[in-house]
Amino acid sequence: MTVLSDEQQAGSTVWTPVCRVEQVPLAAGVAVLLDGGLQVAVLRTAGDEFFGLSNVDPFSGAAVLSRGIVGDVGGVPVVASPIYKQNFDLRTGQCLDEAGVRIDVHPLRITDGVVHVGVR
Amino acid sequence: MSRTLVVAGHGMVAHRLVEALRGDDVDGTWQVVVFGEEPRPAYDRVALTSYVDTWDAAGLALPGAEYAGDDRVELVPGDPVDAIDRQAKRVTTRSGRVQHYDALVLATGSRPFVPPVEGADLPGVFVYRTIEDLDDIRAAVERARARRGRPAAAVVGGGLLGLEAAKALRDLGLSPHVVEMAPRLMPLQVDDGGGGLLNRLITDLDVTVHTGTSTSAIVQDGDRLRARLGNGTELDVDLLVFSAGVRPRDDLGREAGLDVGERGGVLTDAACRTSDPHIFAVGECASVEGRVYGLVAPGYSMAEVVAATLLGRDAVFPGADTSTKLKLMGVDVASFGDARAATEGSLEVVVNDPVNGSYKKLVVSDDAKTLLGGVLVGDASEYNLLRPLVGEELPGEPAALIGPAGGGEAVGVEALPDDAQICSCNAVTKGEINEAVHGEGCDSVGAIKSCTRAGTSCGSCVPMLGKLLAACGVEQSTALCEHFTQSRAELFEIVRATRITTFSELIAEHGTGAGCAVCKPAVASILATLGNGHVLGGEQATLQDTNDRFLANMQRNGTYSVVPRVPGGEITPDRLIVIGEVAKDFGLYTKITGGQRIDLFGATVEQLPRIWRRLVDAGFESGHAYGKALRTVKSCVGTTWCRYGQQDSVGLAVELELRYRGLRSPHKLKAGVSGCQRECAEARSKDFGVIATEHGWNLYVGGNGGAVPRHADLLVSGVDTAELVRIVDRFLMFYVRTADRLQRTAAWLDELDGGLDHLRDVVVDDSLGICGELEAAMAEHVAHYEDEWKGVLEDPEKLARFTSFVNAPGTPDPTVAFETEREQPVPVMLGVPEVANR
Numbered sequence: 001m002t003v004l005s006d007e008q009q010a011g012s013t014v015w016t017p018v019c020r021v022e023q024v025p026l027a028a029g030v031a032v033l034l035d036g037g038l039q040v041a042v043l044r045t046a047g048d049e050f051f052g053l054s055n056v057d058p059f060s061g062a063a064v065l066s067r068g069i070v071g072d073v074g075g076v077p078v079v080a081s082p083i084y085k086q087n088f089d090l091r092t093g094q095c096l097d098e099a100g101v102r103i104d105v106h107p108l109r110i111t112d113g114v115v116h117v118g119v120r
Numbered sequence: 121m122s123r124t125l126v127v128a129g130h131g132m133v134a135h136r137l138v139e140a141l142r143g144d145d146v147d148g149t150w151q152v153v154v155f156g157e158e159p160r161p162a163y164d165r166v167a168l169t170s171y172v173d174t175w176d177a178a179g180l181a182l183p184g185a186e187y188a189g190d191d192r193v194e195l196v197p198g199d200p201v202d203a204i205d206r207q208a209k210r211v212t213t214r215s216g217r218v219q220h221y222d223a224l225v226l227a228t229g230s231r232p233f234v235p236p237v238e239g240a241d242l243p244g245v246f247v248y249r250t251i252e253d254l255d256d257i258r259a260a261v262e263r264a265r266a267r268r269g270r271p272a273a274a275v276v277g278g279g280l281l282g283l284e285a286a287k288a289l290r291d292l293g294l295s296p297h298v299v300e301m302a303p304r305l306m307p308l309q310v311d312d313g314g315g316g317l318l319n320r321l322i323t324d325l326d327v328t329v330h331t332g333t334s335t336s337a338i339v340q341d342g343d344r345l346r347a348r349l350g351n352g353t354e355l356d357v358d359l360l361v362f363s364a365g366v367r368p369r370d371d372l373g374r375e376a377g378l379d380v381g382e383r384g385g386v387l388t389d390a391a392c393r394t395s396d397p398h399i400f401a402v403g404e405c406a407s408v409e410g411r412v413y414g415l416v417a418p419g420y421s422m423a424e425v426v427a428a429t430l431l432g433r434d435a436v437f438p439g440a441d442t443s444t445k446l447k448l449m450g451v452d453v454a455s456f457g458d459a460r461a462a463t464e465g466s467l468e469v470v471v472n473d474p475v476n477g478s479y480k481k482l483v484v485s486d487d488a489k490t491l492l493g494g495v496l497v498g499d500a501s502e503y504n505l506l507r508p509l510v511g512e513e514l515p516g517e518p519a520a521l522i523g524p525a526g527g528g529e530a531v532g533v534e535a536l537p538d539d540a541q542i543c544s545c546n547a548v549t550k551g552e553i554n555e556a557v558h559g560e561g562c563d564s565v566g567a568i569k570s571c572t573r574a575g576t577s578c579g580s581c582v583p584m585l586g587k588l589l590a591a592c593g594v595e596q597s598t599a600l601c602e603h604f605t606q607s608r609a610e611l612f613e614i615v616r617a618t619r620i621t622t623f624s625e626l627i628a629e630h631g632t633g634a635g636c637a638v639c640k641p642a643v644a645s646i647l648a649t650l651g652n653g654h655v656l657g658g659e660q661a662t663l664q665d666t667n668d669r670f671l672a673n674m675q676r677n678g679t680y681s682v683v684p685r686v687p688g689g690e691i692t693p694d695r696l697i698v699i700g701e702v703a704k705d706f707g708l709y710t711k712i713t714g715g716q717r718i719d720l721f722g723a724t725v726e727q728l729p730r731i732w733r734r735l736v737d738a739g740f741e742s743g744h745a746y747g748k749a750l751r752t753v754k755s756c757v758g759t760t761w762c763r764y765g766q767q768d769s770v771g772l773a774v775e776l777e778l779r780y781r782g783l784r785s786p787h788k789l790k791a792g793v794s795g796c797q798r799e800c801a802e803a804r805s806k807d808f809g810v811i812a813t814e815h816g817w818n819l820y821v822g823g824n825g826g827a828v829p830r831h832a833d834l835l836v837s838g839v840d841t842a843e844l845v846r847i848v849d850r851f852l853m854f855y856v857r858t859a860d861r862l863q864r865t866a867a868w869l870d871e872l873d874g875g876l877d878h879l880r881d882v883v884v885d886d887s888l889g890i891c892g893e894l895e896a897a898m899a900e901h902v903a904h905y906e907d908e909w910k911g912v913l914e915d916p917e918k919l920a921r922f923t924s925f926v927n928a929p930g931t932p933d934p935t936v937a938f939e940t941e942r943e944q945p946v947p948v949m950l951g952v953p954e955v956a957n958r
Contacts, residue, residue: 018927027634028662030926037934042926046624046634056935061949062678063935067666071636074602080637082666082674087637 013107013118018042021113024050029079031055031066032117040106040117041066043090045077051090052106052117057081058095065103122151122192123222125430126211128201128372130156132165133403133419134227135185138193140427145192150430152193153221155213157200157228158250161185166416169284171254172291174837176813178797180251183831200228204376206396223398225426226373226386230366230404230414235276239338240362244345248275248285248363257361261292264358267343272357273297274347276335277364278305283448285363286327290449295326297355299347301364303332309444309455313470314497317479321451321498368405368412381407390436391429392422400426408437415442417544441544443510445496445503452500457493457510458483466492469518473498480522482506489513494522504581505533508540508550533587542588543574543581550588557592564596565589565871570828582871600861601638604631608786608861612646616857621652623663641665642861645748648784649856651904654911655747655784656918667746670922671908672728673719677947679936680728681721682708683745684735685781688755688773688793689716698738706731709944715752715790717743722945724932729922732909741907744782748862750789753777754802758795758812767812769795772841776810779845780852782905786859786868789852804832807865808848813837817844821851821879822869830866833876836884846895850883853894 018032019042029043032055039055043066055063060083068079073096078087087096088103095101107118125141127134138152156162163180171180187193201211210220232247234240246257264271271294275285278300289296300307304315305322319329333351338360347355373386379395381387385407392400392408403419404412413419418440428435443456461468465486472479478498484491491509496502502522514521515535536542538551556562556571565585569575575582589596598607604627606614611626620626623643627635635643644663648655655661655668667673672680684699699718703710708731709721723731732742745751753776756762758769773793783789792803793810802825803809809820815838823832836847859868872878881887883894912918923929938945 016927023926025662026659031924031933032927033925033931033934039925039933039935060676060678061935062676063933064666064674064678067669067674069637069640069665070634070662071603071640072634073636075633077634078636083676083678085637 013120015109015116015118017114017116019115021050021110021115024115027070029066029068029070031063034117034119038119039063041068041079042108042115042117043070043079045070045072045090047077049077049090050108050110050115051077052108053079053088053090053093054104054106056103057083057086058101058103059084059086122149124220125150125152125223125225126201126219126221127152127154127225127227128211129227129229129403129405130154130158130162130185130195130197131227131229131403132162132182132416133229133423134225135162135182136420137225137227137402137423137427138187139184140424141430142187142190142193144427144431148192150192150223153219154193154195155199155201155211155219156195156197158252159198160251161195161197163251165249168248168251168254169288169291171251172258172288174813174815174818175258176815176818176837177251178811178813179818179834179837201372204372204399206376206399209398221398223400223430226394226399226401226405227403227423228369228372228405231369232281232362233365233367234362235335235364237335237338239340239345242338242340242345244340244343244359245338246359246361248281248288248361249366254288257288257359258292260359261289261294264343267358270294271359272355273359273361274299274355274357275361275363276347277362278302278329278331279308279365280306280444280446280448281363281365283322285361286322287449289361290325290327295328297328297330297357298322299330299333299335299349299355301332301334305329305331306453309453309459310495310497311460311468311481313472313481314453314455314479314495317472317474317477317497318451318453320474321477322449325449325451327449366404366414368407370405370407373399373401373405381410381412383407383410383412385412391434392426392437393429400429402426413440413442415440415444418442441541443507443544445500452496452498454496454500454503455494456503456507457491459493459495461493463492469522471519471522482518482522484514484518488518491518496522504542504584505536507544508536508542512537512540533584533591542584543572546573548572548574553585553588554592557589557594563589563594566867569870583873598860600642601636603627603633603635603639606630608642608646609858611643612649612857615643615646615650621647622659623647624659635663637665638861641668641748642786644668645784645786649901651900654906654915654918655908656912656921661918661921670725670728671732671742671746671912672723673746675721675947677936677949678933679721679947680723680725681719681745682723682728682731682735683713683717683719683743684740685743685777686717686752687777687781688753688770690755690770690774695738695740698735698740702731702734705734707938707945709946713745713752715745716754717745717752719745722938722947724936725922725924726930726932729913729919733913736907736910736913741781742909744908747784748787749782749784750777750780750791753780753791753793754806755793756795756798756800758793762795764798765795765812766814767795767817769793769801769810769812772810772817772844773801775841776845776848779902780848782908783852783856783901785852785856787862787864789865805829806832808832808851810844816840819844819847822865822876824864824866828866830870833869835876835880847883849898850891850894851879853897854879854883854890 024044027046041055043051077090093103093105109116162185199213199215203212274297286296305318333349337348339346368385370386379387386401387407402422425435445454461483470481481495483493540550562568599605640663753773755769755773759765790806792801792806794801794803805823805825811818818837819835820832821835824830924933939948
């Protein structure tokens with residue numbers, strides 16, 4: 001298991017424990033609710049990598065990305081929005097179908113089997 | 121102020137005229153009155169012989185021929201126009217109705233030609249033109265059968281119409297004689313060589329052929345007839361049918377003093393206008409610039425010309441290609457261009473293969489370079505390629521084009537000139553198709569079809585469209601997506617043969633990468649069809665599109681709608697109350713669906729299992745509104761209540777819905793059952809539709825509503841419930857196995873090689889020998905069906921996934937909010953989307 005997006009400058013980042021790793025199925029996601037109503041989709045690939053993205057689909061405004069299908073497109077790990085099916089790069093939040101659209105990425109940290117979401 | 125168009129006659133061409141006029145007359149400038157002679161609206165006379173299969177006139181109905189709901193068209197069947205008063209511009213009908221016209225169109229068609237033979241008016245002598253003629257023939261056959269077991273019959277006429285009549289008699293269980301005056305069968309279409317082979321092939325079908333002789337007299341002999349032939353033969357028969365061609369019905373025009381063509385027919389100019397500028401003539405009663413056409417396609421062109429003229433546009437009849445390709449009693453016959461080598465100096469190249477039963481002839485110019493025409497009997501597969509080449513330079517040796525390798529091998533589509541007509545039904549040329557590919561970016565057969573209409577009528581040119589695409593350099597990949605090079609149908613066969621049960625295993629062994637939103641749901645559907653437990657079991661859950669993953673339909677604000685199954689649309693008051701109470705208690709918006717059920721909107725993820733619990737406890741189950749699966753079987757009330765119902769449509773709809781519920785398929789499946797021909801359940805707009813007749817059920821397949829509507833095609837008719845279910849079982853399983861991802865039955869049937877005939881061969885006549893297997897697969901599905909909602913309620917692990925937030929179970933999504941509109945909750949979006957909706 002590897003942990004990505006765990007940024008080095010942890011100084012100003014607030015880490016919140018959200019769930020145990022086994023609560024996130026392989027090649028799927030779950031949504032977490034943070035203080036202030038911020039929603040993050042915690043997504044786990046078939047290759048067992050974890051990513052954190054904003055849960056809000058920018059095309060519809062609905063908080064649903066955690067319910068998208070996780071896979072890859074041209075080798076890029078992606079989640080597909082369940083509303084209109086655009087793919088988002090799990091590493092960068094970049095929308096693959098619309099160059100000008102990018103969503104927030106949230107760093108994740110896994111300690112003792114617990115997933116933590118970082119908010120700067 | 122609108123003007124009045126009177127149409128005298130309501131056959132196929134008259135119907136096309138009214139349809140074309142009403143389709144284009146957006147301002148409603150014409151009020152149309154149609155007087156027909158027959159007691160019913162126009163029907164598919166070209167397919168008259170198929171009436172013998174069902175004895176159900178509805179099978180021949182032309183869509184829209186009743187003009188229901190169009191108050192600008194008045195159709196008066198059974199009351200033909202008897203006289204025209206050109207001065208007063210009005211017609212008088214047989215019933216005495218007087219109707220003024222601003223324009224009059226004569227579309228009175230033809231009458232069967234009965235040669236002046238002694239005894240031609242005896243009882244037991246028939247003609248072959250209308251549904252009523254066939255009813256009379258059937259009654260005569262039944263009377264004769266009651267008298268002496270196997271009746272005998274003769275047909276006078278060995279042309280196209282004569283052989284059609286002979287087929288009808290054969291389908292009635294008789295072994296008819298056919299008497300043709302010319303030295304061969306189908307003298308207008310084929311030459312002596314082709315006629316010889318045709319004679320042999322037809323004789324093999326239990327028809328006795330007498331060519332080169334006429335019928336000199338018919339004599340009554342008790343309740344039988346004796347037909348004396350010119351060659352001395354005497355036929356002892358119970359009935360005799362004249363089907364020796366037709367003559368234009370021009371009497372109305374003659375009596376009104378209109379000019380008439382030399383060979384009959386009301387004479388018109390190229391715009392189909394008669395010698396009276398207010399009167400037009402179309403179809404078989406017209407003599408356009410002196411020529412009478414006995415085929416429906418030229419009649420349709422005339423109808424469109426007149427419709428355009430009436431709307432103030434210039435149009436002229438472009439002339440007609442009288443090339444024909446048809447199947448007579450299973451024998452292919454085609455002729456095109458100068459089939460009988462009438463051109464001076466022309467050469468004939470013949471390939472006669474009596475062993476395989478095919479005869480092919482090309483007529484070429486004296487230097488053997490230009491194709492002039494040809495005849496194909498027994499095997500007409502080269503017709504589509506050769507007909508467009510008429511008048512063009514040949515791409516190779518003439519003999520090679522019709523040799524054993526076949527034209528398709530010897531000549532590529534590249535050889536065809538740009539003006540070669542690829543689709544003769546809709547007059548689409550190769551150049552137009554190339555333009556669609558290069559100019560409009562069409563990259564599939566489907567795209568070409570919707571762009572040019574090529575291949576959308578009889579479908580025989582569809583294989584050519586694929587070849588043209590390839591010739592344009594468009595590769596038609598059947599790969600499902602970047603992760604699988606296989607098509608969906610191929611993956612289905614792989615999963616079935618290898619018994620692989622997980623996506624991981626399938627992609628590891630037969631694909632690449634991690635999968636995507638295209639292949640995962642497609643494979644999930646295949647796994648579900650083949651029975652791998654609950655669709656949310658184990659890894660399967662993460663393959664599902666969000667609707668299947670939460671067994672409900674995601675709406676625009678991320679909430680879901682819930683549709684319990686209401687089989688056949690039949691529901692008790694108590695259950696209706698339960699649905700109402702659930703909606704009230706959970707604050708859901710309710711709406712009646714088009715599939716005769718009730719949709720409950722606005723449920724959040726954590727509400728879903730609690731809603732299902734209430735519904736399941738009251739006896740409901742999942743309606744699969746979320747799945748690429750059977751949705752509903754819509755029904756009318758049938759014999760239970762309706763005064764007109766002929767069968768129990770609700771009972772059958774409930775039975776079918778319960779049988780096929782839960783069947784995962786390439787796309788959603790909709791069905792309908794109507795209790796009579798009034799078709800209140802709109803069954804012909806469904807993937808499979810059933811319509812009751814007094815003799816049983818008619819099954820229609822491949823219908824669709826939506827953006828590209830398609831009326832379903834008749835697959836079988838007059839079957840009982842057991843047979844119906846058997847054929848639906850096979851049809852559905854065959855579709856599920858062979859269709860592409862997200863391909864509805866309508867598109868699947870359009871692209872199926874061989875179309876409806878092939879489908880019928882496979883699922884009715886079992887030509888591939890797979891029907892047993894298809895039925896067993898369906899039996900397996902039926903035996904293992906379980907309600908998916910109940911499956912979740914019974915499993916804590918699945919249940920645990922129904923939370924909005926993993927770190928705050930029970931907390932609903934705070935971005936979901938509602939406002940009230942027309943007394944019901946509707947979504948209001950709190951966050952403004954960063955990107956506009958599409």
